[in-house]
Amino acid sequence: MTLMDLSATALAARVRAGETTPTEVAAAARARADARNPGLNALTVINPSLEAEAAEVTERLNAGADLPLAGVPVVIKDNIWVKGLPITQGSRLFASFVAPEDAEAVRRLRVAGALILGIATCSEFACKGVTNTPLHGQTRNPVDPSLTTGGSSGGPVAAVAGGMAPLALGTDAGGSSRRPPAHTGLYGFKPSLDLVPYGPGFDEPVDGISVICPIARTLDDITLAISVLAGLPPAPPLAGKLAWSADFGLGQRLDTELETALDDAIAGLAAQGLPLTQAAPDWEGLDGGAVMPLQHAGLARLHGAAWRAAPDALDPDLAAQIEAGLALSPSAVATARDASARMGEILTAFLTEYSALIVPTTPCPAWPVDQIAPQSIGGAPCAPRAHAAFTPQANHAGCPAITLPFATTRAGLPLGLQLIAARGQDAGLLATAGTLMAMLAQQEQERVP
Structure with a gap:
């Protein structure tokens, strides 16, 4: 078993024990991504500072720091800010955007010793059930590349299931970090709202429903990640009957x-x-359709003007959602808000x-x-x-x-x-x-x- 086939928990343990180094892990992660990403299109960019981050983690370990994610490569969905890297939301409208700072969740991963391997594809504005965009193209399922990963967190799951990293961060406003893991044999955990800090970052189409989620190949890695992201201590299983x-x-x-x-x-x-x-x-x-007008209205609010100025710049499916949102009456949006509640x-x-x-x-x-x-x-x-x-x-x-x-x-x-x-x-x-x-x-x- 190579380094990149280890779980995040096992890999961090090896690094902490001195059995391998963050620099060796970074080299293995870059080599794996270089070899496998072209066939899957999971990553939009591989972090050019990966080796420098590994050297910094090595210095911290040598100084005695206790790092629960020491040397663990992590990929970040393309709608979560990572300082200095292009974060595009899968959109040509943001093709030149470079994040000015880390999202708090990313900062916490860094504090714990994680290495940011790269940025992972998502559907445009994370608002589509498959991962393909005019900007970055199609992301394929590592289990069978003729199939989709689903969406919108298709890149994070393709990177993890494809062995490029043991851990990823996605977002979930309606299942985006649960359905793609289900399609690729992974674990995806949507925490309670506000358990993991969401920003700083882009405005969301719908306030109060989206969360940042760890995605991993093992349940232990999910537990480790959420302990870092939220300081969540372990607890016994839930008591009582299950439905x-x-x-x-x-x-x-x-x-x-x-x-x-x-x-x-x-x-x-x-x-x-x-x-x-x-x-x-x-x-x-009530079903999911009852609340979709909220997404359409939110997309229209955020991107309606840009769509009017350059309609061909957007994914046609997102353009259709924006057009639907612009046509909604205030009462229709209020009805959808009531349905959400x-x-x-x-x-x-x-x-x-x-x-x-x-x-x-x-x-x-x-x-x-x-x-x-x-x-x-x-x-x-x-x-x-x-x-x-x-x-x-x-x-x-x-x-x-x-x-x-x-x-x-x-x-x-x-x-x-x-x-x-x-x-x-x-x-x-x-x-x-x-x-x-x-x-x-x-x-x-x-x-x-």
């Missing part, structure tokens, strides 16, 4: 292989004594009855890279945002959610299981996720003859 639902109470179909895998997982968890109840919120007719209230109330809720992260695996969305789910035609049916609710409730890689299709495509808990229960949620993954591993061992 599970195949459709999150939305009536959304699942692909057949996902449905079978979910049924098997739930049966195995129940057989091992996990207290499970089949239940889902009553959404009162009610969606959050419904999920919050449900999570007072159950310690956590288990649902699929997505209703389908990854689809062809040249399609904006799957053409069908569960053997039937589907709406353009059906693949995102199960993720925006946690954002509007401000609560934590994590995607866990729990199964694969016969073709080897990853499938994700989502675990959601009440706001503020982040540490307990991570511990509960560990319990679930251990049980699923035990179930798999018993299945193998």
Whole structure:
């Protein structure tokens, strides 16, 4: 196993023990990125100061600093500020923008000894369910490069799943750092709103729903990252009964292989004594479509003037969203704002009855890279945002959610299981996720003859 195949936890331990150096890690990370990024298009830029950062971390270690992420390469999504590097939001409108300072989350990674390997692609303004832009092109799935990573955090997951770095930062305003990890066999953790500082950085289309998220190949690395980003101490698993639902109470179909895998997982968890109840919120007719006008209105507010001046500069899908936003009446935006508040209230109330809720992260695996969305789910035609049916609710409730890689299709495509808990229960949620993954591993061992 090479350095770049280690987890962040194991790699930091080796560096701290003097078994390898930050400079050696930086060289390995650059070589891996140089070799693999061309085929995946995960990174927009590799940090030219990587080796200088490694030398600085070495000096700090030699001076006795305790660095939990010593020498760990991290990639940062292209909408999070990293001082001195081009941060474009995947847009030609920001092609020449260089971040004047680090986002606080990036600063905390640096304090902990992490190395910034580079900037990772995202869909334009992080507002699309696949990762392709006029500025940076298509990002491909390392599991099968003919498929998409999903979006908008496609670059961070492609870099981590592709072995360029063990850890990434993404953002999530509706599932952007949960669905792409589910499509690539990774963990993606959406913390409670405001647990991890968001700025300084770009204005968001929708206030009060987006968070910065660690993405990793192991749950231990997620826990390590969130301890650095938020100072979150460990906690025991959540007590009480857990709910599970195949459709999150939305009536959304699942692909057949996902449905079978979910049924098997739930049966195995129940057989091992996990207290499970089949239940889902009553959404009162609300779904993700009810809140999309907020995104459209926000994009119009932020970028409507630029779109009018240069309509061909934008991704056509983003241009359509901006045009829709400009056409919205104040009452339509108010209705969407009310829907957001009610969606959050419904999920919050449900999570007072159950310690956590288990649902699929997505209703389908990854689809062809040249399609904006799957053409069908569960053997039937589907709406353009059906693949995102199960993720925006946690954002509007401000609560934590994590995607866990729990199964694969016969073709080897990853499938994700989502675990959601009440706001503020982040540490307990991570511990509960560990319990679930251990049980699923035990179930798999018993299945193998």
